[in-house]
Amino acid sequence: MHYTDLIAAFILKVFWKLKRWLLIYLPNRPLLDGPYSEPGISYPASLSPGNPARGEAWLNGDYSLPGAIVHAPGNNPFYLRPPNEEWAMSLQSFDWLQHVIVLNTPKANTIAVQAILDWITYTSLSNRLAWKSEIVARRLMVWSQALPFLIPLMTTIDRAKVL
Known part of the structure; x- marks a missing residue:
């Protein structure tokens, strides 16, 4: 038996073991780290019609969201220290x-x-929270709902940033 036959046999053995591992173990691993949604919920709450009273409160600096109410008139909520996750x-x-x-x-x-x-x-x-899969999905759904109303108000450069 020639040494090239041994090398070919070794490569085939590694290939078949790798293929077996990919077919058995990889499908059981979640690709995204976010929690799975409940099976009965098909319409996200974030796409429900908005509440004008909450919108007015938001414009006046009352940033009430699930988990806390933050009063900071005149401040951008993204610059504030979040009270909780x-x-x-x-x-x-x-x-x-x-x-x-x-x-x-x-x-x-x-x-x-x-x-x-x-x-x-x-x-x-580096903001890990902003890039969690469930946060990205919710943000994209909300943006897809809001952007048809907001795109006409944006400049060409701003549209390129968003899209």
């Missing part, structure tokens, strides 16, 4: 945006556009 998750997923959009006033639309642009500008990849 649940509040930070709701902020990062833009669960509050539909309440601002429902107002449909120039001030509300400007604040909504500016919030999205601030998030794009100042949120880094």
